[in-house]
Amino acid sequence: MFFTYLRRELRRRRKAALVVASGLALGIALVIVVNSVSAGMGKAQEKVLQSLYGLGTDMTVTKAAEASAAQERPRFRFDAQEDGSGEEQSTDHVMVQGFQTLASSTVGEVGEQSGVADAVGGLSLQVVKVSGEFTRGRFQQDGGQDGRSGQKGGPGGAQPAPEGRVQGGGADFDVNSYSVYGTDVTEPELGPLTSSRITSGRTFKASETDAKVAVVDSAHAKEKKLETGDTVTVKGTKYKIIGIATADSGDAAAHLYIPLKQAQELADAKGKVTTIYVRATDSQQLDAVKSGIQKNVAGTTVTTSADLADTVSGSLSTASSLATGVGKWLSIAVLAAAFLVAGLLTSSAVSRRVREFGTLKALGWTSGRVTRQVVGEAVVHGLVGGALGIALGLAGAYAVTAVSPTLQAQLGGGGGGAGGPAGGPGGGGMAGPVRQAATKTLDVALTAPVSLITIALAVGLAVAGGLVAGAFGGWRASRLRPADALRRVA
Structure with missing residues (x-):
């Protein structure tokens, strides 16, 4: 009798059922997408850390x-050449x-x-x-004289230095x-x-x-x-x-x-x-x-992957913060609103069925049986909304993975740790390869993997949404009296 009446009522009130299910579906879909994107952010950050530390490494130890x-x-020292020209x-x-x-x-x-x-x-x-190589320059005297300036010898017969300039020559390294x-x-x-x-x-x-x-x-x-x-x-x-x-x-x-x-x-x-x-x-x-x-x-400094993750900045860090912070709170708010709307719609539907439930009570239905009937209908609405929400959530996660937006991860950090010769001692406590990679920007493609845990969470939310809506409507239905139905009979 329960399932027969349930099937008949759901078929008769398809539009109302679809409205309630759609509201729940949107909230559940948002939760799936946010959780999937957050999981993708976690994998992206792991990928960045693996590029610095190496797969399987939990921490590094460096000199303090x-x-x-x-x-x-x-x-840099270079040997002098005989002619100093042309030899690399x-x-x-x-x-x-x-x-x-x-x-x-x-x-x-x-x-x-x-x-x-x-x-x-x-x-x-x-x-x-x-x-590179050195090139020797050539000395050219002024006035075209061959190494002489045309002046008379100085005291003691010394020849004055020739006047001129050096042309060409230099170094290319x-x-x-x-x-x-x-x-x-x-x-x-x-x-x-x-x-x-x-x-x-x-x-x-x-x-x-x-x-x-x-x-x-x-x-x-x-x-x-x-x-x-x-x-x-x-x-x-x-x-x-x-x-x-x-x-x-x-x-x-x-x-x-x-x-x-x-x-x-x-x-x-x-x-x-x-x-x-x-x-x-x-x-x-x-x-x-x-x-x-x-x-x-x-005399050592220990850096864990968690310490290094705190230095990751760029669009990856920003998107991760949005997904874990704003995204999760937004999904919770939307889900709570969907539950509330589903409950109010169910309660409103019960109000329009006063004559029906009053008549059923007059025929011998107890308040508990009426409540169970309303809760049963609400749970079915929730399951339908859950199925729609899972489908929408999977579609959204697939779209994110298919598009694969590229995020940038930058490692900021502590002091002067550059990969080049200018790197100062002990810059930031990160060593060799980590120090060099810290000066780079990594491009990471974002994915949105959907886990079985996320699917299970969606099913749980669907049932919870149905129970919340059923609680609203069941409480309202349990307060109806047969006399209310008789007063509404034309």
Whole structure:
């Protein structure tokens, strides 16, 4: 009897049911889109952080800034040539990024700390290459005289200096700067290289700890027209290119990757690292691990992914703030309004059915049965609205993903951490590759993935909306008396 009456009433009041369902659908659709976009923002931020830290890295450990540390200034020396003209000369100056290093033994200390699953060190370098040639000028005397001014000899018979000028000559030099990262090839699961895919050739082997091999970032390889099998020369040492890596975020941590031991030799930094990449046993306990490392390993600064996320700015940060703040509050407000409107419409519909419900009570229906009937109809309205809302929400999320608007992420940060030679000591507490990437703007395509949890939330909201509307109408219906129906009978 319940379902028969329910089906008949829903068919008879299709327009009213559609109005209530549509209101709920809009609120539910907005919730789905906002949650999906927020999830997409989270993935975009993770992508940015992975491009800086490396996949699987929870935190980095660097040397604490020293206020008294002196900056190293690059100096370039060129040998004198016999004629000084026409022969190209070049020199490489290799500097440690940030001029702050830790002893390699610190990697072991960090790895022994409670909550640390794995730790690996790396050395970030900046190479400044100056190349070009000198051209000797020619001296030309005034008045066309051959090295003489026409004046008489001075006292003691000395000849006066010829008068004239030097024409031509000079120097033409090109300055090229690029980054080199020394990676521990025995630990391929941690570090900045893990955020890149090998698109040509191969990555390092565990046995190549001191091999003269290199992996080149694809953008740098394209600019310099490099391929696997070619060689690159750094400070007179030739490295064979074994692979080309493409960064997932579009911006690599370094232009060139070589084994850690080779990087230490280039920079005269034997037994030194600039960055220790750490993976925690439990990603939910990062604060405790961070505190333990800073307490037990002296002279270090620990930066977690959460710390780094606070420095992300640009349109990605702005859109994320809008999605998590304004978007969520807007969806809550719209959903609350939809529930309220559905309740009022249901209550209004009950008022127009006074004669019907009064007659049913006169025939023996109890107030509870009438209330259940009204609530049942409202729940069906909510489920229909939920189905429509899920369809609209999925369509909206698909549209966002299909369009894939590009957002920009910029890393601001603490002090002077530039990737070039001007970077000061300890700038901002971020090391090598992170320091370099902080000066870049990353373009990230926004997606809006819809999870099963979001769908379940939509169904729950649909049922909740129906119950809220049913509560309004059921309360009104329970107060009706059979006498009210008899008074309205013509």
